[in-house]
Structures are given as C-alpha cells and as structure tokens.
Amino acid sequence: MTIKQVSEKYHITADTLRYYERVGMIPPVNRSPSGIRDYDEEDLKWVELAICMRKAGLPVEAMIEYVRLCHLGDRTIPDRLHLLETQREALLEQRRQIDKTLERLNYKVSCYEDAVRTGHLNWKPGCCKR
Amino acid sequence: MTIKQVSEKYHITADTLRYYERVGMIPPVNRSPSGIRDYDEEDLKWVELAICMRKAGLPVEAMIEYVRLCHLGDRTIPDRLHLLETQREALLEQRRQIDKTLERLNYKVSCYEDAVRTGHLNWKPGCCKR
DNA sequence: GCTTGACTTGGAGTACACTCTACCATTTAT
DNA sequence: ATAAATGGTAGAGTGTACTCCAAGTCAAGC
Numbered sequence: 001m002t003i004k005q006v007s008e009k010y011h012i013t014a015d016t017l018r019y020y021e022r023v024g025m026i027p028p029v030n031r032s033p034s035g036i037r038d039y040d041e042e043d044l045k046w047v048e049l050a051i052c053m054r055k056a057g058l059p060v061e062a063m064i065e066y067v068r069l070c071h072l073g074d075r076t077i078p079d080r081l082h083l084l085e086t087q088r089e090a091l092l093e094q095r096r097q098i099d100k101t102l103e104r105l106n107y108k109v110s111c112y113e114d115a116v117r118t119g120h121l122n123w124k125p126g127c128c129k130r
Numbered sequence: 131m132t133i134k135q136v137s138e139k140y141h142i143t144a145d146t147l148r149y150y151e152r153v154g155m156i157p158p159v160n161r162s163p164s165g166i167r168d169y170d171e172e173d174l175k176w177v178e179l180a181i182c183m184r185k186a187g188l189p190v191e192a193m194i195e196y197v198r199l200c201h202l203g204d205r206t207i208p209d210r211l212h213l214l215e216t217q218r219e220a221l222l223e224q225r226r227q228i229d230k231t232l233e234r235l236n237y238k239v240s241c242y243e244d245a246v247r248t249g250h251l252n253w254k255p256g257c258c259k260r
Numbered sequence: 261g262c263t264t265g266a267c268t269t270g271g272a273g274t275a276c277a278c279t280c281t282a283c284c285a286t287t288t289a290t
Numbered sequence: 291a292t293a294a295a296t297g298g299t300a301g302a303g304t305g306t307a308c309t310c311c312a313a314g315t316c317a318a319g320c
Binding site: 091121 | 218250
C-alpha cells in the first residue's frame with residue numbers, strides 16, 4: 001500500500017505518516033527496492049495504533065518509547081505494561097476533567113437556552129454564574 | 131486577592147494568569163491604584179472557568195470569543211449559546227475518542243499482565259495484536 | 261522518450277499555549 | 291531606612307506536534 005493510499009484510508013497527511021516514522025512513533029515501514037514506502041498489514045496496524053493514541057491526546061513521546069521497548073524484545077514486557085498503565089491513568093484523569101467541564105457546559109447551555117426564550121440570562125441562585 | 135494568592139489557590143503560575151488576562155481569556159482584572167492586580171470574586175469566577183475549560187482541552191480562542199461576546203451584552207446571548215454548544219460537541223467527541231483508546235489500552239494491559247505471569251505475550255486470536 | 265504526478269530526504273516554518281527574561285516599581289518585614 | 295519579596299510590562303524563548311518547501315528520484319500513460 002502506498003503512502004497516498006494509507007493517508008486516504010486514515011484521513012491523515014503523507015507528511016504526518018513520514019513524521020511518525022521518522023521520530024519512531026511507528027517502526028520503519030517496508031520499502032520497495034527503490035526506497036518507496038509499501039505499507040504491509042503490520043505497518044498498517046502500527047499506523048492505526050499511533051493514530052488512535054494521538055487522537056486521544058496521548059503524547060508522541062509515549063508511543064516512541066513503546067515502539068522502542070517492543071523492538072527490544074520480550075524482556076521489556078514489564079516496562080511496556082508499566083507504560084501502558086501510566087497512559088491509561090492519564091486518559092482516565094483526562095476523562096474526569098472532560099466530564100467536569102461538560103457538566104458545567106451543560107448547565108450553561110440550559111441557562112442560555114432559557115435566555116434566548118426569555119430574552120435575558122437568569123442564573124439559578126447559588127450557582128457560579130459564569 | 132493578589133496574583134500570588136490566586137496562583138497558589140488554583141495551582142497555576144502568575145505568568146499564566148497574566149497571560150490569560152492579556153489575551154482576553156478572562157476580562158481585565160481589578161487593580162489597586164498603583165496598578166497591582168487585586169482579584170475580586172468575579173475575577174476568580176472567570177479564572178476558575180478559564181482553568182476548567184483549558185484542563186478539558188478547549189482552545190484558548192474559544193474562551194477569548196466567549197469573554198468578548200459577554201462584554202458585548204445580552205444581544206450576543208444566541209451567539210454565546212452557539213459557541214457553548216459547539217464546545218460541548220467537541221468535548222463529547224473527545225470523550226468518545228478517549229473511550230475508544232481506553233478500550234484498546236485495557237485490552238493491551240490485560241494481555242501484558244498475562245505476559246508478565248507466563249513470560250511471553252499471547253494476543254487473543256483475531257485481535258489487532260498491537 | 262517524455263511529460264505528469266507521486267515519491268524521497270533534509271531542513272525550515274507554523275500554530276498553540278504557555279514560560280522565561282530583563283528591567284523597573286512597589287510593598288513588606290526588620 | 292533598607293533589604294527582600296512581590297508586582298508590573300514588553301518581548302523573546304520553549305515544547306509539542308505537525309506542516310511545508312526545495313530539490314531531486316521514480317513510475318505510469320501517451
């Protein structure tokens with residue numbers, strides 16, 4: 001699969017795919033004899049993983065480290081487990097924060113919905129009013 | 131309340147507080163006659179809101195626009211509602227992505243937990259293996 | 261055989277959100 | 291009264307994650 005096809009499949013630019021490989025966020029991709037990238041199934045799995053992690057906001061650095069540890073073989077399994085658990089904690093924390101903000105946003109939206117009907121904002125008493 | 135007290139209260143640097151004010155992410159803060167910031171209740175509410183939004187990953191730009199609209203008075207209420215709904219959608223989408231990634235991470239962690247016990251990785255058949 | 265479009269690398273540039281520095285004024289503690 | 295701490299502004303610098311550009315190579319269609 002060419003870089004163009006991969007970029008279309010995952011809605012990501014070819015530049016970003018090359019960047020991910022260059023920094024080590026995915027292992028080196030298969031090449032044709034003339035040096036042109038030819039992504040195989042394995043490469044695509046890595047690309048998919050990288051995109052998934054990045055979309056959730058996990059740092060590029062973490063993926064680089066994970067790929068590095070995978071390359072070092074089975075003796076790095078405990079380290080990889082630790083890395084994955086750390087990243088999971090970070091995501092859980094991030095989700096807690098998002099939920100807090102969503103609660104706030106929901107409250108504000110409901111106040112503003114009232115306001116567009118009545119013509120003026122009317123924060124319920126004792127609320128934060130912002 | 132001085133900038134130092136506010137920074138300690140919210141675990142944020144004084145630099146960041148000045149930055150938020152400078153770019154308009156919070157309205158201008160109360161000042162003493164000599165020009166030193168003296169945050170009142172209202173200012174603190176804005177700071178709190180700004181921190182909440184940023185922690186969830188919402189863009190600074192969105193807060194700036196919200197503050198700008200608030201300053202323009204009640205006729206911007208529909209615009210503010212629209213802005214808040216847009217940001218809420220963004221957060222819901224972000225949470226969906228986090229949940230997807232958490233599922234993946236949970237699966238991987240369980241495989242790695244098995245691996246540290248058995249000494250080798252054993253991906254369940256048909257899974258993504260990355 | 262030649263044009264056209266896609267691919268390569270290396271390196272520079274950009275966007276975002278801070279973060280730090282220099283330098284001067286003010287406030288607080290001794 | 292003075293030293294130390296805190297505050298102020300303007301502007302430069304940083305880290306992260308891309309994103310773009312130049313200059314050259316490669317592959318497919320006419």
